[in-house]
Each structure stands twice: as structure tokens, then as C-alpha cells.
Amino acid sequence: MEFTENYPEIIGSSPAIAHLRGLMAQVAGTQSTVLLLGETGTGKDLVARAIHRSSPRRDQPNITVNCAALPADLIESELFGHEKGSFTGASETRIGKWELADQGTLFLDEIGEMPLELQAKLLRALQEREIERIGGKAVIPTNVRVIAASNKDLSAEVQHGRFRSDLFFRLNVFPVTIPPLRERKQDIRALAVFFMKKYAERMGRKAPRIAGKVMRKLLAYSWPGNVRELENLIERSLLMTPGPVIDQLFLSRHDEYLGTVMTGNRVKTIDEVLREHILQVLKLCEGKVAGPGGAAEALRVPPTTLHSMIKRLGIRKAYPTDHQPLPES
Numbered sequence: 001m002e003f004t005e006n007y008p009e010i011i012g013s014s015p016a017i018a019h020l021r022g023l024m025a026q027v028a029g030t031q032s033t034v035l036l037l038g039e040t041g042t043g044k045d046l047v048a049r050a051i052h053r054s055s056p057r058r059d060q061p062n063i064t065v066n067c068a069a070l071p072a073d074l075i076e077s078e079l080f081g082h083e084k085g086s087f088t089g090a091s092e093t094r095i096g097k098w099e100l101a102d103q104g105t106l107f108l109d110e111i112g113e114m115p116l117e118l119q120a121k122l123l124r125a126l127q128e129r130e131i132e133r134i135g136g137k138a139v140i141p142t143n144v145r146v147i148a149a150s151n152k153d154l155s156a157e158v159q160h161g162r163f164r165s166d167l168f169f170r171l172n173v174f175p176v177t178i179p180p181l182r183e184r185k186q187d188i189r190a191l192a193v194f195f196m197k198k199y200a201e202r203m204g205r206k207a208p209r210i211a212g213k214v215m216r217k218l219l220a221y222s223w224p225g226n227v228r229e230l231e232n233l234i235e236r237s238l239l240m241t242p243g244p245v246i247d248q249l250f251l252s253r254h255d256e257y258l259g260t261v262m263t264g265n266r267v268k269t270i271d272e273v274l275r276e277h278i279l280q281v282l283k284l285c286e287g288k289v290a291g292p293g294g295a296a297e298a299l300r301v302p303p304t305t306l307h308s309m310i311k312r313l314g315i316r317k318a319y320p321t322d323h324q325p326l327p328e329s
Ligand SMILES: Nc1ncnc2c1ncn2[C@@H]1O[C@H](COP(=O)(O)OP(=O)(O)OP(=O)(O)O)[C@@H](O)[C@H]1O
Pocket: 009, 010, 011, 012, 038, 039, 040, 041, 042, 043, 044, 045, 046, 047, 109, 150, 151, 227, 228, 231
């Protein structure tokens, strides 16, 4: 089978997404295990489904197990099944998801959450391509293609002893990293327009236009929740705006809060917050530091203290103070 897929369900034209499409097309036709890595909401689940859809197994089952959604003692039975009476509560024989995925694809989401005890069993299933149900005597041969995903740095998990290195190496045959949205800002516009159309269609209305100032905010924001956060924001904004133009953003409080506290994927340092605040106050005071109506008075610090802070935080370069020409704000 020839795989010349360009994955229309994956929106974006950044080099990162072009590279991702290339990797997907390369691996989809093979039997290889794929390891999808990326922050929450970057599209790992979407990519896993697209790989299955474009693989020779496309007409076979595509089964998902979310390793974080179940308590440790239930994951084994969820994955490998159990025989009737094998433990208290096992009133019926249950076929596990591994067996259900036979001939198809098994998506192991949040693999970093898999309990250590079970990791050895998973490794065995991956290597031997056979499983045993809990309490079962038979060894069941299977033909399952595994796609695993994690938003954790698995090599760090290995270093901390929380993830088996042998399993990591077995899964890491074909790693695919999906970069966070803030590192591929050129995809934001296309994604926003795509989600606008998608949700407008569902609501039976014409997709509104996104005002320039809103688009600029979308492009400037750091998106800690990645594409999922953008999708939710667009849906919310559509619900709140009945007219033909989205001219306001409806960030949830949580999103807004994260936006102010985070920069990139880390919390802002005290100096960064201090710098931003001093800059804003200087703008309000039109660059005046000392004297009445100056920033030092507003911030309740002696002008000499503020001057040394401005120097230390490198603000003078970013914003002229005291009677120097003001930039456009
Ligand atoms: N490039 C993209 N094009 C279109 N939709 C996207 C893209 N990336 C993500 N999405 C959409 O964003 C939402 C979140 O993506 P998805 O659930 O695949 O993320 P994830 O990485 O699996 O998240 P988590 O780690 O939290 O499980 C989904 O609705 C998905 O369809």
C-alpha cells in the first residue's frame, strides 16, 4: 500500500506540523510501535487516530486505554482481562482491551502513569506478542500494533525509577514529539479559523470573523493548555458572541490566571513580574520616575531605589524614563 497521506485532520502549516505529517506517513504503513510525546492538548490522541486510519489496520479495531484514568489494580484487568473467579468481584470472564485490539491498534494513553508492577507485563506482551488473562492458564497469541503517548518526559521518569528502562527502550522505537502551540504560533490562525467553522456549523450559524485585535491576542498568548485550550476558547467565544465578528476574548478565569502567571511552560520569576509591573507603572507615569506623579511615588519607594531596580532589571533599554522621548504604546 502506498502512503501519500497528508492528514487533512491535522491543521497547521508550520515546519513542525509538516515534519509531523512526514513522520506519520513514514510510520503509518509499518507495524512499528510509535511513542507520541508532547504536552497536554497538543494533539497526541488525534495523531494516534490518524496513524491508525492511514494504516493497513484501518478496518480493524482501534482501542484506547487511558492509563491515568483507572486505579492501578484495575488497569491490569482492563488491559489483559480476567477469568471468572480470578479475584473477588470477578463474577464474569472479561476480555481485556489488548485482546479486543487484536489485528488492530491499541492506543496506550498517558503511558507514564502505568504502575511499575504492570510495566513488566506490558513489556512481555510487546515482546512476545502474547498475553495471559488474570487467573487464566492459556497463553493467547495476539497481533496488536501499539501506539503509546505521554505528556511526561519518560527518560526523566526512567531516571527517577518510576518507569522501567527496558520498557522505555521498547516503546521508544519511533518517537514522535508534537511541539507545544507556543512554539508553532503560525498554526494559531488556521486552528482558530478551523474551530470557528467547526463549532459555528454545529450551532447552525455562519462562522463569525475574528477581529484583528483578538487575533493579535491569540498570537501573543502562551497556550499552556495548547490546542485543546484554543478549541475551548473559540467555542466559548462563539457562544458568547451572537454577531458576525468576534471582537472580545472569553478566557475562562483559569486560562486568564495561567496567562498571567505563566510564561512559556514555566511560572514567571519574581523579577519578571517585578519588571512587568514597573514597566506598566512607568507607562502610566509617562516615563517619569521621581517627583510628583512619578512612578517612585506611585510604587511607594524612594526614587533611588526605583532607579537601581530599573537598572538591575534592564528596564531602561525597554522603556525610556524621565523626559526621554516616549515610544508609541
Ligand atoms: N493540529 C490539530 N488540528 C486540529 N485539531 C487539533 C490539532 N491538535 C489538536 N487538536 C484538537 O485539540 C484537542 C486536544 O487534542 P488531543 O486530545 O489529541 O490532545 P492530547 O495531546 O492527546 O492531550 P492529552 O495529553 O491531554 O490527552 C482535540 O479536540 C483535537 O482534535
